Amino acid sequence: MKQETTKDRIAEAAKQLFYERGFEATSFADIASEVGISRGNFYYHFRTKDEILEAVIARRKNETCSMLADWQAEGSDPVERITCFIHILIANQSKITLFGCPVGTLVSELTKLGHGAQDQATSIFLLFRGWLCRQFEELGCGERSNGLAMHLLARSQGVATLAQAFKDPDFINFEVEQMQSWLQSNLPEQL
Amino acid sequence: MKQETTKDRIAEAAKQLFYERGFEATSFADIASEVGISRGNFYYHFRTKDEILEAVIARRKNETCSMLADWQAEGSDPVERITCFIHILIANQSKITLFGCPVGTLVSELTKLGHGAQDQATSIFLLFRGWLCRQFEELGCGERSNGLAMHLLARSQGVATLAQAFKDPDFINFEVEQMQSWLQSNLPEQL
């Protein structure tokens, strides 16, 4: 692995700030001061704000890919793997309570801004959807697989939105349990 | 009823624009040109942007209140009333596909901005939650009522978020059906 470049540090800081404050509300100056560099230097690495956004989305996509690959390796059972997905909500509980889902809120903002990068952001959702779909197929859910994947994705989004709105991390625990029992009761072949 | 004042027209236009483009991304000039008045006149009616935001939220709260009251009047059966709630998703299908849920996206943006009006916006969610909770209580769900209300609210939010992300209005129909069958299978006393 290469050493962490300044460009990486900028992208990482931007990722965090876009998540916490939103894309539009985050200025060059905000990111620069967060990284501890001047705005001019900043401009050397990224010429436009859209370039930063692209880098941030690419970063999130890479992280998602490797996370999904990890889960694929860990659990031999698709049910276990899907459980891994459900548990992101708990792993990121406090951040979600403060800022919602990083992907969902970004997609929503970009859509409202009419920003061209909306599709790129949505493609992160597509990664999850495709991966989940494959898990359900492996479980023998057949044609229903894609619908089940979307359903699970939607449930997660709803939980994140309400947890943020009501500033209630416990709601996440509550709903995660329900999602897991839903998963058990939706398998095609019961024991 | 009083005649529609300029102040009302401004608030209505702001409500629409805040929904479609977001609060931060909407400027005074945008609203003024939408209403067809000058920025100066605009400032006469609302001194600050926060004042407009308050008016917009108050407007949404009033609309929500009267909508809930209407549902209370129409359906004598709590199940029918809850069905009314679920069907907002279909009634606003195309707008939701374009801009998401007006309440959810606003709350999320205000939270990220650290805006003081976040609680006011969340109180719209509270109206729905309280009303739904009362319906479930009337159905005899007892202590579970609040959890069921939150669950339904979360489901709706998730559906709105994904429908917007994937620009897929049909997903709304698909999930609405599921929510209705969920409702039927969660009643305390089956026939």
Next chain:
DNA sequence: CAATATCTAGGACGGTTGACCTAAACCTTC
């Protein structure tokens, strides 16, 4: 050490924003 490529700092630019002010136009009600 010299030469070159890479990185950094900080200032300057047009443009837009929310906010504010003043003067004119529009109603009332005597």
Next chain:
DNA sequence: GAAGGTTTAGGTCAACCGTCCTAGATATTG
């Protein structure tokens, strides 16, 4: 139709935005 409050139009302001430029610092290589 005069007086006085209400509404409107449009200009001004400082602050900030994304963008761009240049000169100096630092690192790399011959």
